[in-house]
Amino acid sequence: xxxxxxxxxxxxxxxxxxxxxxxxxxxxxxxxxxxxxxxxxxxxxxxxxxxxxxxxxxxxxxxxxxxxxxxxxxxxxxxxxxxxxxxxxxxxxxxxxxxxxxxxxxxxxxxxxxxxxxxxxxxxxxxxxxxxxxxxxxxxxxxxxxxxxxxxxxxxxxxxxxxxxxxxxxxxxxxxxxxxxxxxxxxxxxxxxxxxxxxxxxxxxxxxxxxxxxxxxxxxxxxxxxxxxxxxxxxxxxxxxxxxxxxxxxxxxxxxxxxxxxxxxxxxxxxxxxxxxxxxxxxxxxxxxxxxxxxxxxxxxxxxxxxxxxxxxxxxxxxxxxxxxx
Amino acid sequence: xxxxxxxxxxxxxxxxxxxxxxxxxxxxxxxxxxxxxxxxxxxxxxxxxxxxxxxxxxxxxxxxxxxxxxxxxxxxxxxxxxxxxxxxxxxxxxxxxxxxxxxxxxxxxxxxxxxxxxxxxxxxxxxxxxxxxxxxxxxxxxxxxxxxxxxxxxxxxxxxxxxxxxxxxxxxxxxxxxxxxxxxxxxxxxxxxxxxxxxxxxxxxxxxxxxxxxxxxxxxxxxxxxxxxxxxxxxxxxxxxxxxxxxxxxxxxxxx
Numbered sequence: 001x002x003x004x005x006x007x008x009x010x011x012x013x014x015x016x017x018x019x020x021x022x023x024x025x026x027x028x029x030x031x032x033x034x035x036x037x038x039x040x041x042x043x044x045x046x047x048x049x050x051x052x053x054x055x056x057x058x059x060x061x062x063x064x065x066x067x068x069x070x071x072x073x074x075x076x077x078x079x080x081x082x083x084x085x086x087x088x089x090x091x092x093x094x095x096x097x098x099x100x101x102x103x104x105x106x107x108x109x110x111x112x113x114x115x116x117x118x119x120x121x122x123x124x125x126x127x128x129x130x131x132x133x134x135x136x137x138x139x140x141x142x143x144x145x146x147x148x149x150x151x152x153x154x155x156x157x158x159x160x161x162x163x164x165x166x167x168x169x170x171x172x173x174x175x176x177x178x179x180x181x182x183x184x185x186x187x188x189x190x191x192x193x194x195x196x197x198x199x200x201x202x203x204x205x206x207x208x209x210x211x212x213x214x215x216x217x218x219x220x221x222x223x224x225x226x227x228x229x230x231x232x233x234x235x236x237x238x239x240x241x242x243x244x245x246x247x248x249x250x251x252x253x254x255x256x257x258x259x260x261x262x263x264x265x266x267x268x269x270x271x272x273x274x275x276x277x278x279x280x281x282x283x284x285x286x287x288x289x290x291x292x293x294x295x296x297x298x299x300x301x302x303x304x305x306x307x308x309x310x311x312x313x314x315x316x317x318x319x320x321x322x323x324x325x326x
Numbered sequence: 327x328x329x330x331x332x333x334x335x336x337x338x339x340x341x342x343x344x345x346x347x348x349x350x351x352x353x354x355x356x357x358x359x360x361x362x363x364x365x366x367x368x369x370x371x372x373x374x375x376x377x378x379x380x381x382x383x384x385x386x387x388x389x390x391x392x393x394x395x396x397x398x399x400x401x402x403x404x405x406x407x408x409x410x411x412x413x414x415x416x417x418x419x420x421x422x423x424x425x426x427x428x429x430x431x432x433x434x435x436x437x438x439x440x441x442x443x444x445x446x447x448x449x450x451x452x453x454x455x456x457x458x459x460x461x462x463x464x465x466x467x468x469x470x471x472x473x474x475x476x477x478x479x480x481x482x483x484x485x486x487x488x489x490x491x492x493x494x495x496x497x498x499x500x501x502x503x504x505x506x507x508x509x510x511x512x513x514x515x516x517x518x519x520x521x522x523x524x525x526x527x528x529x530x531x532x533x534x535x536x537x538x539x540x541x542x543x544x545x546x547x548x549x550x551x552x553x554x555x556x557x558x559x560x561x562x563x564x565x566x567x568x569x570x571x572x573x574x575x576x577x578x579x580x581x582x
Binding site (some may be wrong): 100140 | 547
């Protein structure tokens with residue numbers, strides 16, 4: 001009797017153990033995604049997804065957190081709270097380097113948000129020679145992008161133009177009252193606000209277009225979606241689903257501007273829907289993934305790296321920075 | 327005391343170092359455990375020290391140290407002089423006190439960050455840290471010196487008059503002597519505050535060639551070893567400045 005019980009017990013234990021280990025390797029994937037979005041143009045692509053998720057119309061459940069500062073997103077990525085986050089492309093590279101490769105870029109979601117505005121007629125970059133230019137972002141991407149475009153058009157940023165860096169986007173709003181001939185390079189949505197309050201001014205150049213004219217193997221790509229590699233490893237199907245749902249959201253932002261503008265105001269990404277409506281088409285909202293993403297983004301990062309290696313985290317990211325659908 | 331003075335000073339230094347080593351060890355242990363669940367590690371002692379060493383080889387860094395010290399000292403010294411003056415005026419001219427006491431209380435109550443945001447519109451980034459350290463120290467000096475003056479022993483003054491001392495001697499030997507301990511304490515405390523708030527202002531305003539700017543830059547490129555290293559340097563300077571001013575002010579006591 002004792003022997004039989006012993007045998008049954010052993011059998012039971014062995015079966016349980018094997019069952020457990022089998023269950024371990026085919027653990028079910030998560031149904032919830034923690035998405036962090038920076039408030040600003042890079043977040044617009046996710047708005048429709050967010051709205052649908054609130055209404056329960058998405059395949060996965062999304063916990064979306066809107067943050068105002070890079071610091072919050074960095075912290076959320078670092079402590080694992082963020083599974084997926086929408087960040088600036090150079091920050092993505094920096095995070096890849098600082099986490100020793102624990103994140104990857106899923107897709108590019110923002111092309112160019114920078115436009116050149118002026119009250120005068122300017123048809124090309126070379127016409128900027130001798131002009132006063134006001135912008136923001138000294139020591140950051142705007143400066144590097146401006147330098148690259150100017151230099152590639154044969155202009156020396158230090159001597160051919162009078163470039164002034166202001167501290168804040170809102171400071172650009174007063175430039176023309178003191179300096180009506182100045183050219184302003186502004187990001188969205190400030191650029192839209194500037195044009196709305198200065199009807200005689202217009203957008204004369206788009207930095208994204210100007211970049212395209214200079215370079216074939218890179219593009220001006222300023223925002224992207226990154227994911228925690230552990231999350232990708234454990235939830236490969238969820239990631240594929242997310243990308244599909246996100247792409248739908250991006251397409252909706254491009255085609256249904258009215259709804260998206262309203263969402264901008266509701267969610268607090270752009271305070272006024274009227275401004276958002278004019279701003280959205282200029283925000284470079286896009287969805288680029290796979291090989292094209294790798295080409296555009298690695299080229300862009302290389303340009304940034306050449307101006308200041310620290311802007312991309314000290315070194316260019318390796319190939320496993322770029323997610324590829326398997 | 328059975329022990330002679332020299333021994334106890336060495337012992338004190340050793341004890342001091344032991345305490346510092348203890349807390350550095352705790353820091354290392356804490357970061358070790360915290361970093362297990364973080365993808366971007368918090369710098370430990372070794373990384374911070376190597377960050378400091380790295381900085382010390384860069385002339386930019388030393389310029390920033392000097393400029394930050396000069397900037398904040400300027401605000402501090404201004405506050406010492408004006409605070410002292412205002413305290414004197416407040417003590418002896420009732421109209422002045424009636425008009426300016428509310429200003430003093432307001433300046434003391436406004437948080438540093440609000441102050442910075444308010445004056446950002448009128449004062450350039452370069453001067454805001456000077457102004458902030460000035461406005462942080464001014465209320466302290468003013469209040470303390472005024473308090474010291476008010477506590478002047480009136481009977482001592484009367485006795486001095488009876489003994490034939492003139493006004494100038496009375497002021498120097500009785501009033502100022504009485505104010506001195508208040509002033510010294512206020513100055514030492516004030517310098518610590520001036521330094522902290524001044525560097526904070528440099529961070530918020532991104533003042534060029536400043537320790538605050540280096541701190542901000544380290545954060546913006548996610549180089550936390552730099553952030554920790556600069557913070558450590560800031561702490562060391564703060565301690566050095568406080569000890570320095572205490573020494574300077576206390577030394578002159580011996581001449582009275």
